[in-house]
Amino acid sequence: MGKVRVDLNISLDGYATTTDQTPEDPIGQDWNRLTATYVGTRTFRERVLGQTGKGTTGLDNDYAAEYFENVGAEVMGAGMFGLHDHPNDPDWQGWWGDTPPFGFPVYVLTHEDRPTLKMEGGTTFHFVQSSIEDALERAKEDAGDLDVRVGGGVSLVRSYLAAGLVDRLHVAVVPILLGRGQNLWADLREFERGYKVTTEAAPSGVVHVTFAR
Amino acid sequence: MGKVRVDLNISLDGYATTTDQTPEDPIGQDWNRLTATYVGTRTFRERVLGQTGKGTTGLDNDYAAEYFENVGAEVMGAGMFGLHDHPNDPDWQGWWGDTPPFGFPVYVLTHEDRPTLKMEGGTTFHFVQSSIEDALERAKEDAGDLDVRVGGGVSLVRSYLAAGLVDRLHVAVVPILLGRGQNLWADLREFERGYKVTTEAAPSGVVHVTFAR
Numbered sequence: 057m058g059k060v061r062v063d064l065n066i067s068l069d070g071y072a073t074t075t076d077q078t079p080e081d082p083i084g085q086d087w088n089r090l091t092a093t094y095v096g097t098r099t100f101r102e103r104v105l106g107q108t109g110k111g112t113t114g115l116d117n118d119y120a121a122e123y124f125e126n127v128g129a130e131v132m133g134a135g136m137f138g139l140h141d142h143p144n145d146p147d148w149q150g151w152w153g154d155t156p157p158f159g160f161p162v163y164v165l166t167h168e169d170r171p172t173l174k175m176e177g178g179t180t181f182h183f184v185q186s187s188i189e190d191a192l193e194r195a196k197e198d199a200g201d202l203d204v205r206v207g208g209g210v211s212l213v214r215s216y217l218a219a220g221l222v223d224r225l226h227v228a229v230v231p232i233l234l235g236r237g238q239n240l241w242a243d244l245r246e247f248e249r250g251y252k253v254t255t256e257a258a259p260s261g262v263v264h265v266t267f268a269r
Numbered sequence: 270m271g272k273v274r275v276d277l278n279i280s281l282d283g284y285a286t287t288t289d290q291t292p293e294d295p296i297g298q299d300w301n302r303l304t305a306t307y308v309g310t311r312t313f314r315e316r317v318l319g320q321t322g323k324g325t326t327g328l329d330n331d332y333a334a335e336y337f338e339n340v341g342a343e344v345m346g347a348g349m350f351g352l353h354d355h356p357n358d359p360d361w362q363g364w365w366g367d368t369p370p371f372g373f374p375v376y377v378l379t380h381e382d383r384p385t386l387k388m389e390g391g392t393t394f395h396f397v398q399s400s401i402e403d404a405l406e407r408a409k410e411d412a413g414d415l416d417v418r419v420g421g422g423v424s425l426v427r428s429y430l431a432a433g434l435v436d437r438l439h440v441a442v443v444p445i446l447l448g449r450g451q452n453l454w455a456d457l458r459e460f461e462r463g464y465k466v467t468t469e470a471a472p473s474g475v476v477h478v479t480f481a482r
């Protein structure tokens with residue numbers, strides 16, 4: 057039986073989202089600062105950008121590689137798929153492109169009733185109006201012995217964490233203070249109970265904290 | 270010229286104070302969890318508890334030792350001296366004992382007008398009704414080439430951090446989630462600008478983050 061996993065980049069003050077997007081800079085400088093180390097890894101360059109032989113190796117890359125390993129299905133929120141920007145548009149296929157970088161079933165939690173979307177490369181998006189528990193059960197069935205990843209966004213991740221449904225949480229803590237956004241840790245007092253917590257600091261300054269059970 | 274330094278234990282979610290004190294347990298379990306690694310170091314055992322040859326060595330102890338080195342004066346808030354529990358009591362000499370573990374001038378920021386208190390072991394408490402800047406200037410004059418420590422509490426530390434008056438902030442991030450208390454990081458967006466930030470993880474799981482300029 058696989059595990060239920062979450063991986064996130066967060067700031068030292070716990071923020072997993074950024075708020076400085078503008079029409080001219082839709083990603084924002086804060087997001088670039090938050091993800092710079094991750095984006096710079098060899099794994100990200102190869103798996104997401106399709107570049108070979110580029111990017112950093114070492115501890116940050118080891119954790120980046122783990123993110124892609126042994127996953128058989130994913131659960132994500134409507135915003136992560138891209139429904140918030142294109143509500144009730146039946147032609148919109150999300151912003152993950154023609155060949156999304158998943159290659160397995162993805163359950164998108166939404167109140168929209170949309171038909172299943174089968175993409176190139178093995179990714180199938182299922183749109184589910186059920187509870188987070190039901191969506192996870194369906195993803196687990198698909199994943200079999202492999203893990204299920206709760207991809208995001210942060211509010212969905214926080215729901216799964218608060219419900220005690222996550223077996224492994226890895227956060228890459230980036231030593232910057234964002235001061236605003238969605239805080240991963242809000243109302244998660246004593247989340248560490250029942251988990252083994254490990255910490256590792258990379259030469260980049262990023263600290264990898266893992267809660268595992 | 271010395272540096273202005275701050276050292277704190279904080280939880281992974283940024284809390285530097287705890288809230289579970291009761292009349293039966295005036296320190297509280299959270300404080301014990303937050304400070305367990307620090308209290309377990311050889312330095313703490315020797316310098317604060319007067320025990321010799323006990324406690325951990327290694328990275329956590331190295332940072333604990335640094336806390337005591339090269340300090341020539343300290344600034345602290347009224348609560349840390351002990352005035353909040355004994356307001357307007359001229360006989361109260363604080364809760365640091367007859368021989369406080371400082372051995373140098375300590376400036377206590379308070380609205381109470383109290384005479385200077387000269388204790389055994391070289392500690393002199395000065396009670397000042399001035400601004401945080403004035404108190405720091407007086408401490409710097411006393412410290413000379415040595416450092417000035419802003420000892421606490423957290424709200425005073427946050428005032429000094431926000432005012433840009435701290436040269437070196439070391440936090441021992443303990444991998445527990447307290448979920449409540451005073452958050453060190455609140456409203457300190459981009460505090461890292463102008464500092465070199467380093468991170469080190471100890472085998473205990475505690476992560477040492479240092480902002481230095």
